[in-house]
Amino acid sequence: MFIGGRPIYFLTSHRLVRALLTGESGAFTRGLVFEKAAKVFGQGLIVSDGEQHRRNRRLIQPAFQQHKIEHYVDVMRSVVEKRAGTWTAGQPLKLNSETHETAVEILTRTLFRSDLADRAADNVKRAFPGIVAGIAAQALYPYPWMEKLPLPVNRRYDRSAARFHDVVKAVIAEQRKNPAQDDSLLGTLISARDQDHALSEAQLRDEAVTMLIAGAETVSTTLAWFFHELAHHPEVEQRLVDELRTRLGDRPISFQDFRKLPYTAAAINEAVRLHHPNWFLSRRAVSAVTLGGHRIPAGGEVAFSPSTMNRDPEVFDHPLRFDPDRWLDGRTDDLPRSAYMPFGVGKHKCVGDTYALAELTVSIACIARRWTLTHQPGSHVREVPWTTVQPAGLIMVAQPRRDGS
Numbered sequence: 105m106f107i108g109g110r111p112i113y114f115l116t117s118h119r120l121v122r123a124l125l126t127g128e129s130g131a132f133t134r135g136l137v138f139e140k141a142a143k144v145f146g147q148g149l150i151v152s153d154g155e156q157h158r159r160n161r162r163l164i165q166p167a168f169q170q171h172k173i174e175h176y177v178d179v180m181r182s183v184v185e186k187r188a189g190t191w192t193a194g195q196p197l198k199l200n201s202e203t204h205e206t207a208v209e210i211l212t213r214t215l216f217r218s219d220l221a222d223r224a225a226d227n228v229k230r231a232f233p234g235i236v237a238g239i240a241a242q243a244l245y246p247y248p249w250m251e252k253l254p255l256p257v258n259r260r261y262d263r264s265a266a267r268f269h270d271v272v273k274a275v276i277a278e279q280r281k282n283p284a285q286d287d288s289l290l291g292t293l294i295s296a297r298d299q300d301h302a303l304s305e306a307q308l309r310d311e312a313v314t315m316l317i318a319g320a321e322t323v324s325t326t327l328a329w330f331f332h333e334l335a336h337h338p339e340v341e342q343r344l345v346d347e348l349r350t351r352l353g354d355r356p357i358s359f360q361d362f363r364k365l366p367y368t369a370a371a372i373n374e375a376v377r378l379h380h381p382n383w384f385l386s387r388r389a390v391s392a393v394t395l396g397g398h399r400i401p402a403g404g405e406v407a408f409s410p411s412t413m414n415r416d417p418e419v420f421d422h423p424l425r426f427d428p429d430r431w432l433d434g435r436t437d438d439l440p441r442s443a444y445m446p447f448g449v450g451k452h453k454c455v456g457d458t459y460a461l462a463e464l465t466v467s468i469a470c471i472a473r474r475w476t477l478t479h480q481p482g483s484h485v486r487e488v489p490w491t492t493v494q495p496a497g498l499i500m501v502a503q504p505r506r507d508g509s
């Protein structure tokens with residue numbers, strides 16, 4: 105395929121994608137998609153490469169250790185319960201907006217110190233739409249000079265990115281004054297040291313912005329698709345709610361409960377498979393390389409689509425069917441390692457994978473025990489590839505769940 109006259113080598117084989125991501129096939133850097141987003145991500149993990157990436161990744165990883173996630177789970181639960189507590193019976197909900205606002209709120213409240221999170225959350229939410237539209241539009245421009253045109257989408261992107269950076273910078277300055285006793289994600293990044301190397305102020309800003317954007321878009325769309333599927337599969341919903349009720353009773357969910365919820369975990373895994381948020385990821389060849397029998401020149405762009413790979417009929421039977429049991433009844437036990445890589449592999453594997461699964465589990469447990477969500481009559485849901493694959497037109501109606509239903 106071609107974008108802006110530039111050839112893109114599109115991989116459809118999961119084995120080749122694994123070889124690409126693990127470096128087995130030769131050396132690759134981040135490539136087109138990520139470079140386009142550097143205006144907002146700066147040199148954050150998702151954009152950087154080489155020694156800088158390796159060093160920063162080592163410093164950032166501890167912020168996602170289990171004991172940290174256990175603490176974030178309490179924050180996640182209180183945010184979701186508060187948000188779902190504002191819904192009223194029969195209220196139509198633009199579900200993707202609901203899940204997005206909730207995800208942004210969770211990220212700001214886990215990332216920033218609690219006394220600074222409120223103001224930051226409001227400003228971050230306001231800047232988000234302009235950033236998301238800007239990233240998506242500029243990634244699709246056929247020619248780089250189009251980014252400089254005074255188009256409304258470009259101007260709004262610049263303004264929103266500047267606002268986003270200012271908010272994050274102000275919080276960092278505040279939190280750096282008093283790093284002791286700071287158990288927020290940013291606090292962990294501020295205190296992180298590796299042979300006396302610490303993250304600079306600009307690096308802290310880039311990493312915080314990266315977490316906010318990479319973390320909110322992915323989880324929120326997955327969650328919206330999850331409830332879309334649940335509404336179409338009442339038998340799955342019933343088993344899920346039964347499991348949540350039997351294993352949790354009326355008590356609030358904690359990190360320790362996760363392993364007691366195998367059916368919930370399988371349903372989440374199935375939603376991530378069927379509705380993977382990333383439809384287009386890329387790399388660039390450092391030097392000429394042969395991949396799947398094709399020669400890719402130095403500088404050649406190579407792309408792949410997790411959304412499409414996860415629907416490969418050679419890997420998954422009835423790939424378009426939402427079927428959590430496929431993860432429980434042995435059908436997927438012998439999949440090759442490369443066949444299902446929802447969080448990627450290799451040095452750029454998702455740093456927030458455990459965080460993401462925790463957030464999905466907590467959100468589902470809090471919402472599904474309290475509400476039944478059904479599609480608003482007449483609503484027509486479509487997949488729209490944007491920064492993630494969006495569920496356009498997803499309007500759902502909330503009804504309080506009755507005992508036994």
Ligand code: HEM
Nearest residue numbers: 149150318319322323326385446447448452454455456460
């Ligand atoms: C359902 C949720 C999520 C999915 C499916 C997902 C998926 C992925 C994938 C496939 C990659 C690798 C991209 C590549 O190789 O080019 C990635 C990277 C990344 N993700 Fe996630 N992600 C999710 C949630 C999150 C969350 C919640 C955060 C942060 C709190 C996060 C932060 C990142 C970062 C920073 C990277 C870049 C890591 C690096 O390059 O070292 N993600 N994610």
